[in-house]
Amino acid sequence: MRRPPTHRGSTLALSALLLPALAACGGSGSGSGDKKERKADPKVRAAEKLVIYSGRDEKLVAPIVAKLEKATNTKVEIHYGDSAELAARILKEGHRTRAGLFFSQDAGALGALSRAGMLAELPRASLEKVDSAFRGSGGDWIGVSGRSRVIAYDARQTDAAPDSVKELTGPKWKGKVGYAPTNASFQSFVTGMRVLEGDRTTLKWLKDLKANGARPYGKNDAILNGVESGEIALGLINHYYWYEQHAAIEARGGKVHSKIHFLPGGDPGALINTAGVGVLKDGGQNAAAGRAVDYLLGKEAQKYFAGKTKEYPLAEGVTSPVKDLLPSLKSLDAPKIDLGRLDSLKKTQEMLKEAGMV
Structure with missing residues (x-):
């Protein structure tokens, strides 16, 4: 399996002109000088x-x-x-x-x-x-x-996480929430909120979250480390980070202090990407x-x-x-959304800048 270097730096400019797709199936052939066509063995297909x-x-x-x-x-x-x-x-x-x-x-x-x-x-x-x-x-x-978006929380600081990300802008959680504004999964979640709630509502939520002292981190696992250490009470992450960390902590004989909450009611914070x-x-x-x-x-x-x-x-x-x-996938109450509409990432990034988050 060859792995040539990846070329980066392209820009999202739509290219037109679509040609018919080519079907690449193996066929039969004849040798030079053969009077009869030699059919390929159907059980043998060239790579x-x-x-x-x-x-x-x-x-x-x-x-x-x-x-x-x-x-x-x-x-x-x-x-x-x-x-x-x-x-x-x-x-x-x-x-x-x-x-x-x-x-x-x-x-x-x-x-x-x-x-x-x-x-x-x-x-x-x-x-x-x-x-x-x-x-x-x-x-x-x-x-x-x-993968589902969840709220991770420090069980030593709170008995339960809120049932909606909209509650994170309230005084109860001032200075206690972690998020990763430059992370792709957070940006996809914000894009989903824009699709579900509209740009005006989403921008206000972002500004309110920042004004409430939410702490920015670079990655999901850094957020989870902050929750586990007690640095913050809550964090917005993808579910699998918690399961990976949970297994790692228990493998070395440690005690897990964090838990995760799958949000109900089709909340934007329960997006499954x-x-x-x-x-x-x-x-x-x-x-x-x-x-x-x-x-x-x-x-x-x-x-x-x-x-x-x-x-x-x-x-x-x-x-x-x-x-x-894991709770079963069918048991999760994710928002109803056409995931293909998460393509407006550039607009989301502009909104995060406007909110002062990046």
Whole structure:
């Protein structure tokens, strides 16, 4: 599996001109001098090449891609980078893109490519493996694993976390809340709030949160460390950070002081975002990319991500290997939202600047 260096720095400028997708299937051939056509053995298929642009980290993705290559008889060339930057690169490349498959860390980047008409419609058999809430409304991208936003809290400072992020701007939590304004997961959550509540309401909430003394951190795990140490009482994070830290603390014989709260009532703070994949219309690798999609939705890959990251497997019939720790995905009361609409990240970043958070 080759891993050429990732090229960065593309800008989100829509490229037009969509060419018909090329189906890359093996066929039969004849040798020079043969009078009769020699048909290829249908059981033997030459390895096809698939170029993947991956917004997911190499350390996480490389092991499962190696298994994908073997399971699908595919030679993978993979480029790693930030999901938004890779989506921008694909948009800039347009119909000349080298990518056959885009593996995004979040739904917003896939939504941007879908809006630009860059993604091929997926087969119904593939789409039906995942609940409609976790795939593109146009049927051109699909979630592979899911993560829920939660509130982590220090059980020594409070008996329970609030049931809505809107309560975090109140005097009870003044100076006690941690958040990561430059982190992609926080920005996706803010984008979701904009979609659900509107820009005016979201901007006011951001300004009120900052005015209430909320403390900025660089990453989710730094927030959780702040909660665990008692530096802050509450933190806005993705659920799997807590499960990872919980296991690490217990492994070294320590005591866990933090807990997490899955918010009820479809609150914006209960957003479930997805890592997902889309097949590039113009990559000319649709057959190989389609097999990769189905592999990533199969039990081996689904259980791999669930076990490694504690994310939720999204394919029907696949249970998490840590299901005894996690509330079931169906039990979560996430807001109803078209995840593809999380593509307006630039507007969210501008809003965070206006609120004085970045």
